[in-house]
Amino acid sequence: MTKVLTDSRSIRIKGRSFLAVVLSPDLPLDEWLLRLDDLAARSAGFFLGRPVVLDVTDLAIDRTQLTELISGLGQRNVSIMGIEGARPSMLGPGMPPLLKGGRPVADFEQPSAESAAAEPVQPAKPATKEPRGQTQSIVIHEPVRSGQSVIFPEGDVTVVGSVASGAEIIAGGSVHIYGALRGRVMAGSVGNSSARIFCRKLEAELLAIDGIYQMAEDMAPSLRGQPVQLWLEGDVIMAETLS
Amino acid sequence: MGKVIVVTSGKGGVGKTTSTAALGAALAQRNEKVVVVDFDVGLRNLDLVMGAERRVVYDMVNVIQGDAKLPQALIRDKRLETLFLLPASQTRDKDHLTAEGVERIINELKKYFDWIICDSPAGIERGATLAMRHADMAVVVTNPEVSSVRDSDRIIGLLDAKTLKAERGERMEKHLLLTRYDANRAERGDMLKVDDVLEILSIPLIGIIPESMDVLKASNVGAPVTLADARSAPAMAYFDAARRLAGETLPITIPGDKRGFLGKIFGRKAA
Numbered sequence: 341m342t343k344v345l346t347d348s349r350s351i352r353i354k355g356r357s358f359l360a361v362v363l364s365p366d367l368p369l370d371e372w373l374l375r376l377d378d379l380a381a382r383s384a385g386f387f388l389g390r391p392v393v394l395d396v397t398d399l400a401i402d403r404t405q406l407t408e409l410i411s412g413l414g415q416r417n418v419s420i421m422g423i424e425g426a427r428p429s430m431l432g433p434g435m436p437p438l439l440k441g442g443r444p445v446a447d448f449e450q451p452s453a454e455s456a457a458a459e460p461v462q463p464a465k466p467a468t469k470e471p472r473g474q475t476q477s478i479v480i481h482e483p484v485r486s487g488q489s490v491i492f493p494e495g496d497v498t499v500v501g502s503v504a505s506g507a508e509i510i511a512g513g514s515v516h517i518y519g520a521l522r523g524r525v526m527a528g529s530v531g532n533s534s535a536r537i538f539c540r541k542l543e544a545e546l547l548a549i550d551g552i553y554q555m556a557e558d559m560a561p562s563l564r565g566q567p568v569q570l571w572l573e574g575d576v577i578m579a580e581t582l583s
Numbered sequence: 584m585g586k587v588i589v590v591t592s593g594k595g596g597v598g599k600t601t602s603t604a605a606l607g608a609a610l611a612q613r614n615e616k617v618v619v620v621d622f623d624v625g626l627r628n629l630d631l632v633m634g635a636e637r638r639v640v641y642d643m644v645n646v647i648q649g650d651a652k653l654p655q656a657l658i659r660d661k662r663l664e665t666l667f668l669l670p671a672s673q674t675r676d677k678d679h680l681t682a683e684g685v686e687r688i689i690n691e692l693k694k695y696f697d698w699i700i701c702d703s704p705a706g707i708e709r710g711a712t713l714a715m716r717h718a719d720m721a722v723v724v725t726n727p728e729v730s731s732v733r734d735s736d737r738i739i740g741l742l743d744a745k746t747l748k749a750e751r752g753e754r755m756e757k758h759l760l761l762t763r764y765d766a767n768r769a770e771r772g773d774m775l776k777v778d779d780v781l782e783i784l785s786i787p788l789i790g791i792i793p794e795s796m797d798v799l800k801a802s803n804v805g806a807p808v809t810l811a812d813a814r815s816a817p818a819m820a821y822f823d824a825a826r827r828l829a830g831e832t833l834p835i836t837i838p839g840d841k842r843g844f845l846g847k848i849f850g851r852k853a854a
């Protein structure tokens with residue numbers, strides 16, 4: 341039987357790029373999952389609804405272990421949209437697709453994870469320099485509301501207004517907030533350790549520069565409600581009030 | 584063409600239905616033609632607050648599905664002849680509320696009424712996004728507490744993204760209505776301060792409605808508070824809010840500020 345095409349509209353296929361969080365587990369997996377639980381506990385909901393890619397390059401596990409790992413992550417509400425660096429023998433039907441050609445950006449790393457990974461994930465080819473000269477900053481003239489996220493891997497983000505609790509800014513460069521910062525900010529998220537965060541009133545839920553995190557409870561109480569700038573020295577986020 | 588207002592909040596139980604009825608009756612008392620529309624399919628309340636629950640024959644879903652004509656479903660208020668209610672369906676499934684059906688109804692209502700006030704269900708799901716979809720302006724109902732404020736912030740984001748106005752690149756007019764404001768608790772510092780709420784949400788304030796037994800009394804007799812007892816404190820606050828919605832500029836008073844002044848003279852007795 342032939343199907344008759346009743347609708348002559350063509351299907352629209354669009355390209356779109358997303359900034360995904362890449363998780364690179366190391367062995368033993370159960371210990372790695374414990375560390376993940378610790379991160380999740382301190383940064384509730386961080387993985388919720390976020391595209392997460394699992395990088396298993398050089399990880400000596402077989403298909404059964406990978407299946408277990410994926411279901412272990414699923415139980416933690418981390419759903420994997422793709423797998424990188426897997427050998428064909430590790431993959432089976434029903435698993436997330438194999439992804440190739442990802443451009444490395446930030447290491448979403450944890451300060452307490454004391455560089456346990458045998459080696460940091462190296463890009464297959466040296467990170468090519470971004471073509472400069474185009475828009476390297478954006479300015480947002482509205483408050484960023486709860487539930488909204490501004491993702492700008494190309495450069496700096498300036499917000500003329502506040503960033504609400506439950507909102508987030510992810511910038512490749514520095515982040516400037518001319519208002520209260522009550523949500524989350526991740527600056528230097530494409531591996532830029534010289535990125536800074538500036539805000540007029542610090543009440544953030546989470547701050548990160550170049551993948552180094554700080555939760556609200558880790559921030560000095562004396563900084564709360566103050567105009568503050570934050571930067572990275574080594575693996576430590578530094579902060580001082582702006583007078 | 585009539586103006587479409589959505590009364591919305593994100594969080595449940597903050598006073599959307601109470602406010603829809605009170606603002607609707609207040610605007611109708613200015614002799615403008617008003618229809619209040621219940622979008623809370625399955626959990627309708629507006630008919631009760633309007634005292635029209637025994638007169639519901641057809642509802643919005645009936646109109647969408649072609650079982651009734653729009654005028655058949657509209658219920659005229661017994662006390663105010665310029666005030667109408669379009670009830671929600673209590674029995675049908677939410678999915679019968681289609682985007683096209685809602686659009687058709689709203690466009691028709693705009694021809695006959697000056698104000699179309701849409702009572703949104705709580706949450707950020709389909710019911711809430713359909714209720715806001717065609718709005719020209721929004722009344723964001725917020726209680727002075729942290730979770731309500733955050734949910735309102737979320738709703739404001741959606742108003743700026745998911746409405747027809749936003750999609751056309753126009754600005755949605757948003758107004759903050761602070762409800763259930765308890766002067767005693769504010770004095771004790773148990774509630775967010777008005778200034779803090781305004782700073783967080785940064786949209787203009789159209790009124791502060793005090794927490795009051797008069798609201799409960801009004802809904803028990805099946806009347807919007809602005810009809811049940813027009814001299815009560817919440818009714819007066821709603822009348823002022825309605826005037827601001829209609830474009831007038833009036834100073835806003837924070838309930839209890841007077842008490843603070845009297846408190847100084849009479850000691851703590853007043854509290």
Ligand SMILES: Nc1ncnc2c1ncn2[C@@H]1O[C@H](COP(=O)(O)OP(=O)(O)OP(=O)(O)O)[C@@H](O)[C@H]1O
Pocket residue numbers: 592594595596597598599600601602623628703704705762763764792793794795796798799802817
């Ligand atoms: N100013 C007020 N003072 C005292 N009680 C109030 C006030 N405003 C609302 N209430 C009461 O709070 C309850 C919830 O109000 P209402 O039904 O208007 O909220 P809602 O936002 O429509 O709720 P839902 O999200 O369930 O639709 C009702 O019992 C109502 O009588």
Ligand SMILES: [Mg+2]
Pocket residue numbers: 599600601623628702703704
């Ligand atoms: Mg309601």
